[in-house]
Amino acid sequence: MPDRMWSLAEFRFDEAIEAAEVYLDSGTELELMARDESIAFAHERGANLVASCPPTGEAAPSCVVAKVSLPVRWERAPIDEPPIDERLWFEAPCGRDVLVGNGHSFTGRMAAWCPHEGVGYNVSRAEMGAMSEEARYFVAGFLAGNEPGYPVDVDGETDEADLSAWRAALARFRRTGSWYGRWGTCQVCGCVLLPDTAGDRCHQHSAAG
Ligand SMILES: [Zn+2]
Ligand SMILES: [Zn+2]
Structure with a gap:
């Protein structure tokens, strides 16, 4: 899941889609096609080939046939500031x-x-x-x-010790609302601190300090 909205600068359509092949999304299925063939298919219908998301650098991008007008611009919608409650x-x-x-x-x-x-x-x-x-x-x-998600490795697996640490970090996060998010170690015992804390002592050694 993206943690930031995409910039309009990342919007790609037609020849700006940098891939030899694309998955064309017809609404019911994804069909792997040559990009140029897909662009021609879209143009025949008075529309364009639009990449569904910014390039990931891996597989062929998923695309849809949709109308694009130039210059490319965002939809305009009202900005309502909620009243102070x-x-x-x-x-x-x-x-x-x-x-x-x-x-x-x-x-x-x-x-x-x-x-x-x-x-x-x-x-x-x-x-x-x-x-x-x-x-x-x-x-x-x-x-x-x-709450940040739990740690996963490249295979999508979660280590048991990571999972326990994540649960303990979240328990503190719910009380403090702080999530430091950098590596740190305890000055006394040298353990690796849970990522919510910006302190320099672990839970066990903070009270004694
Ligand atoms: Zn005040
Ligand atoms: Zn310690």
Whole structure:
């Protein structure tokens, strides 16, 4: 699953599809065809050959027959900013601030609005004080949707130790909303830290420190 929306610069149709062969999607089946033959097929129907997704560099790309007009441009649709919902309050150092959405920075970071300063900023679960019932459920749902997937190797297999580590990291993530996502080790015992933490001590040695 892509974690980012594709740029229009990655849209490919007709001769810009860099492949000798393509899978032509007729809606019911995929047929492997020469690209040029597929383009001719599309043009005969007053349409173009459109690649379904950006090139992966592996198999022949899947394509559909669809109309393209030049210059290539995005569909236009209204941008509605959702109104601030006061029920999503939480205690911040300045008073009650309000959750307003996704921070789109690091995993688990939420967008917040401070009515005292009139500024928007990003916040993690661990930085929030007391909060409303509505905010509590907003955070739980947000973090559930932000959970990184479990580790898999090139064959799609998951190591048992990786799976346990992932579960333990997620348990902490649900409490803190932090996911550091870099390798780190414990300064005391040298174990490899779970990826949610930016600390330098493992769970076992952080209390003693
Ligand atoms: Zn504030
Ligand atoms: Zn340790």
